[in-house]
Amino acid sequence: VINAGDGKHEHPTQGLLDLLTIRDHRPALEGLKVCICGDVLHSRVARSNLHGLRRLGAEVGVCGPLTLMPADVRDLGVRYFPRIEAAIEWADVLNVLRLQLERMKGGFIPSLREYNRVFGVTRARVEAAPRDLLILHPGPMNRGVEIDSDVADGPHSVILQQVTNGVAVRMAVLYLLAGGPAADPAEGGA
Amino acid sequence: MSRVLIRGGRVVDPSQGIDAVLDLVLADGAVARLGDAIEPADGAEVIDASGLVVAPGLIDVHVHLREPGGEHKETIASGARAAVAGGFTAVVAMPNTDPPVDSPAAVGFVRAQGLRAGLARVYPSGCITLGQAGEQLTEMGELVGAGAVCVTDDGRPVMSAGLLRMALEYSRSFDLPVAVHEEELTLSRGGAMNEGIIATRLGLTGIPNAAEDVMIARDLILAELTGARLHVQHVATRGGVELIRAAKAKGVRVTAEASPHHFTLTDEAVEWYNTNAKMNPPLRSAADRDAVRQGVADGTLCVIATDHAPHHYDEKEQAFEDAPNGIVGLETAVGLAYTELVATGLIDLATLVERMSCAPARALSLPGGTLREGSPADVTLLDPHLEWTVDPAEFQSRSRNTPFAGRKLRCRAVRTVVGGSTVWERAR
Numbered sequence: 350v351i352n353a354g355d356g357k358h359e360h361p362t363q364g365l366l367d368l369l370t371i372r373d374h375r376p377a378l379e380g381l382k383v384c385i386c387g388d389v390l391h392s393r394v395a396r397s398n399l400h401g402l403r404r405l406g407a408e409v410g411v412c413g414p415l416t417l418m419p420a421d422v423r424d425l426g427v428r429y430f431p432r433i434e435a436a437i438e439w440a441d442v443l444n445v446l447r448l449q450l451e452r453m454k455g456g457f458i459p460s461l462r463e464y465n466r467v468f469g470v471t472r473a474r475v476e477a478a479p480r481d482l483l484i485l486h487p488g489p490m491n492r493g494v495e496i497d498s499d500v501a502d503g504p505h506s507v508i509l510q511q512v513t514n515g516v517a518v519r520m521a522v523l524y525l526l527a528g529g530p531a532a533d534p535a536e537g538g539a
Numbered sequence: 540m541s542r543v544l545i546r547g548g549r550v551v552d553p554s555q556g557i558d559a560v561l562d563l564v565l566a567d568g569a570v571a572r573l574g575d576a577i578e579p580a581d582g583a584e585v586i587d588a589s590g591l592v593v594a595p596g597l598i599d600v601h602v603h604l605r606e607p608g609g610e611h612k613e614t615i616a617s618g619a620r621a622a623v624a625g626g627f628t629a630v631v632a633m634p635n636t637d638p639p640v641d642s643p644a645a646v647g648f649v650r651a652q653g654l655r656a657g658l659a660r661v662y663p664s665g666c667i668t669l670g671q672a673g674e675q676l677t678e679m680g681e682l683v684g685a686g687a688v689c690v691t692d693d694g695r696p697v698m699s700a701g702l703l704r705m706a707l708e709y710s711r712s713f714d715l716p717v718a719v720h721e722e723e724l725t726l727s728r729g730g731a732m733n734e735g736i737i738a739t740r741l742g743l744t745g746i747p748n749a750a751e752d753v754m755i756a757r758d759l760i761l762a763e764l765t766g767a768r769l770h771v772q773h774v775a776t777r778g779g780v781e782l783i784r785a786a787k788a789k790g791v792r793v794t795a796e797a798s799p800h801h802f803t804l805t806d807e808a809v810e811w812y813n814t815n816a817k818m819n820p821p822l823r824s825a826a827d828r829d830a831v832r833q834g835v836a837d838g839t840l841c842v843i844a845t846d847h848a849p850h851h852y853d854e855k856e857q858a859f860e861d862a863p864n865g866i867v868g869l870e871t872a873v874g875l876a877y878t879e880l881v882a883t884g885l886i887d888l889a890t891l892v893e894r895m896s897c898a899p900a901r902a903l904s905l906p907g908g909t910l911r912e913g914s915p916a917d918v919t920l921l922d923p924h925l926e927w928t929v930d931p932a933e934f935q936s937r938s939r940n941t942p943f944a945g946r947k948l949r950c951r952a953v954r955t956v957v958g959g960s961t962v963w964e965r966a967r
Contacts, residue, residue: 355742356742356858356860357742357743357744358741358742358743359742393742396740396742419738419739419745420734420735420736420738420739420745420747421735421736421739422739424736424739425736425739425740
């Protein structure tokens with residue numbers, strides 16, 4: 350069985366492609382600080398990222414209002430940031446989750462406007478970051494809500510490369526799990 | 540005159556403080572005598588109970604028999620058969636059927652079907668509100684007249700505090716217990732399991748303990764205000780146990796249940812999306828389970844009740860969040876209670892009988908729960924040494940939804956006597 354994303358549980362191929370994208374841009378995952386920002390409660394992407402990142406030695410944080418955090422999230426081995434400024438201060442990498450717009454109706458947040466103001470990954474916040482941030486987003490984006498359009502298209506964003514890597518990762522998963530032989534490292538890789 | 544002599548068993552009847560090897564005579568559907576070395580009368584049926592425990596018939600005040608409307612899950616007859624196979628001589632049928640039991644005619648139907656089955660005594664309960672819609676009180680006086688032993692909107696909470704106050708006040712005219720399913724729906728938010736690390740890992744919406752505690756607190760306050768009889772169903776949280784303990788100490792007229800699954804399992808049973816571990820209230824943390832056990836031990840939760848909730852297998856073969864709540868419980872209850880509570884030294888056998896027979900009878904003012912002379916000849920013979928493995932294929936219930944398949948238990952009912960007649964006997 351290949352899990353192509355199930356409910357609010359996991360999305361393993363998204364996790365793999367996020368890991369690959371980060372590794373393409375940073376020398377190692379070991380010791381890297383990655384913060385997952387936004388609606389972790391309803392996110393299958395967050396859960397797969399979190400397990401993969403920790404397995405490969407990264408430190409993981411989560412950031413957003415508590416209404417969008419699952420219970421006991423710290424017990425998954427992550428640190429929690431109630432405010433985005435503190436998360437950006439800490440992180441090397443931000444993985445910004447899509448905010449499902451119907452969450453406002455569900456009462457999880459009072460308004461999209463306030464969400465952007467308090468929790469949004471805005472240009473001003475990114476420019477004030479102490480490190481050269483790498484910014485991911487699993488898409489589709491709500492530009493101007495969880496992420497500013499400038500940031501999504503800006504120099505720190507690797508969002509389009511995530512899309513490209515997604516194709517490669519899913520091809521690899523299908524190939525390997527359908528029985529194709531793994532590349533032989535002695536032959537110099539595939 | 541029909542006579543039965545149950546000979547040489549260990550008679551455990553906490554209602555009279557009896558725990559001794561004695562003989563028991565039943566005559567014409569009632570307990571006639573309890574004594575030493577009684578010789579059988581001519582033509583009496585003699586039952587050898589040596590090595591067995593002879594208890595007043597077990598009573599389960601919380602079962603879903605699904606009839607009318609859910610006969611593919613259970614009928615009153617199949618449920619009554621499951622009851623006697625589990626050692627229960629009487630059960631209280633919940634009214635959340637289709638249609639719900641909110642009229643005297645519906646109460647009469649349940650009662651008649653129970654009598655027709657002729658196995659365990661089936662006592663109907665009626666709804667608190669019409670259609671369990673939480674808007675208008677049922678005709679409680681008429682329901683009592685037709686045979687209802689309590690009212691409850693079980694499966695649903697009465698969300699309006701004002702309406703529940705009215706129900707409690709009105710119930711006082713009939714001294715009728717009001718049984719409540721405690722869940723604040725805006726806190727449980729359609730959740731599927733206990734809120735906590737396991738729900739977080741599985742990506743399931745969690746139900747916080749507060750959803751239950753808030754309502755228990757509210758209803759205890761209303762019971763105190765009205766002086767009515769409140770019966771809190773299936774308490775699953777440590778907070779709930781503490782609240783009820785404190786209310787009892789204050790003299791509030793409250794009785795409360797513990798379900799075998801809540802004193803046995805935790806939310807870890809949900810791992811791998813086991814829908815047979817999905818119930819409402821949900822399985823909670825180990826601390827909650829331990830508090831429920833403690834509540835049973837000290838009498839805060841004075842009643843053990845199964846919340847027997849049969850579902851057809853294909854209804855449970857769904858995605859976890861879509862699967863219905865509940866498990867069957869009648870045929871595993873006494874084994875679980877003995878194995879988890881008595882064999883572990885938490886309570887003694889007399890307390891088990893108290894929680895499963897005497898206290899349930901008192902809580903809802905039912906006949907039975909005692910072997911006093913003149914009381915109904917409802918007797919359960921238990922083999923406390925019998926070790927057995929739960930095999931759902933053996934269930935008399937129409938449904939098999941249990942998380943206990945394959946579990947090794949000790950103690951089982953080997954003979955169930957209702958009104959002086961043996962209605963169930965297990966080959967030994």
